[in-house]
Amino acid sequence: MNPGEETIEDPGKGEIQCDVNTCLQNGEHYMSMIKKIQGELLKWGEKKIRNYPWRNTGDPYRVIVAEIMLQRTGADQVEKIYDKFIEKFPDFRSVVVAGQDRLRSELRPLGLLWRADLLYRMAQEVVGKYGGVLPLNRDELMKLPGIGHYIASALLCSLCNIPEPVLDTNTVRVIGRIFGIEVTDSSRRSKKFEKIMRDMIDCVEPRKFFLSIIDFAATVCTADDPKCKSCSLNDICSFYRVRLNEGKIN
Numbered sequence: 001m002n003p004g005e006e007t008i009e010d011p012g013k014g015e016i017q018c019d020v021n022t023c024l025q026n027g028e029h030y031m032s033m034i035k036k037i038q039g040e041l042l043k044w045g046e047k048k049i050r051n052y053p054w055r056n057t058g059d060p061y062r063v064i065v066a067e068i069m070l071q072r073t074g075a076d077q078v079e080k081i082y083d084k085f086i087e088k089f090p091d092f093r094s095v096v097v098a099g100q101d102r103l104r105s106e107l108r109p110l111g112l113l114w115r116a117d118l119l120y121r122m123a124q125e126v127v128g129k130y131g132g133v134l135p136l137n138r139d140e141l142m143k144l145p146g147i148g149h150y151i152a153s154a155l156l157c158s159l160c161n162i163p164e165p166v167l168d169t170n171t172v173r174v175i176g177r178i179f180g181i182e183v184t185d186s187s188r189r190s191k192k193f194e195k196i197m198r199d200m201i202d203c204v205e206p207r208k209f210f211l212s213i214i215d216f217a218a219t220v221c222t223a224d225d226p227k228c229k230s231c232s233l234n235d236i237c238s239f240y241r242v243r244l245n246e247g248k249i250n
């Protein structure tokens with residue numbers, strides 16, 4: 001085997017050698033991995049996607065409020081205050097009317113008061129420039145305060161079912177582990193990760209795939225305690241093989 005190559009078990013085809021970079025060039029093996037991941041995660045999601053209030057709405061305001069709250073805060077914690085917040089502030093206009101100080105005190109339980117400031121500035125722009133309606137267009141979205149690639153992709157994917165590459169710390173971790181690619185602070189902006197995510201999410205149900213991989217990362221392929229032994233992707237996962245060889249999985 002040449003340096004930089006690794007052996008990847010190709011289910012049903014025996015063992016093949018795969019250099020990660022070569023593998024990413026849309027070869028047959030790469031596509032078989034993509035199909036396997038799509039199939040398994042969509043199947044997993046059918047039973048395991050978590051039911052949060054911001055996932056049962058087509059209202060862009062409600063989704064963006066959740067995305068802002070979810071930055072660096074777990075979904076279960078956000079859920080505790082989300083409904084009450086939406087009740088008090090049902091749209092961008094009500095956020096502007098409430099003012100920054102009131103928002104800060106409402107979001108205090110989550111800590112990180114910068115999120116209150118961010119939501120306020122965003123609401124001011126949405127009301128001022130777009131009449132209170134969030135523009136569902138990547139270029140326009142990304143001009144708004146606090147909206148980067150991840151939030152724009154998450155909004156377009158969850159509201160419009162558009163297969164946008166949704167890369168955050170968690171989805172990058174899953175991709176890096178399966179494909180054996182080192183994850184660094186810049187991986188979320190890496191073309192390699194973007195391509196893999198784009199290929200994976202480009203399926204019949206992009207929204208469902210997005211929710212599946214987010215929840216899979218949060219509950220199965222977790223940062224500290226991945227449930228590799230029972231994971232349905234372990235036969236194609238590079239990280240699983242490494243752990244197995246190191247005797248960390250019995």
Ligand code: SF4
Nearest residue numbers: 221228231234237240
């Ligand atoms: S086998 Fe382990 S590391 Fe690989 S995808 Fe599954 S949980 Fe994650």
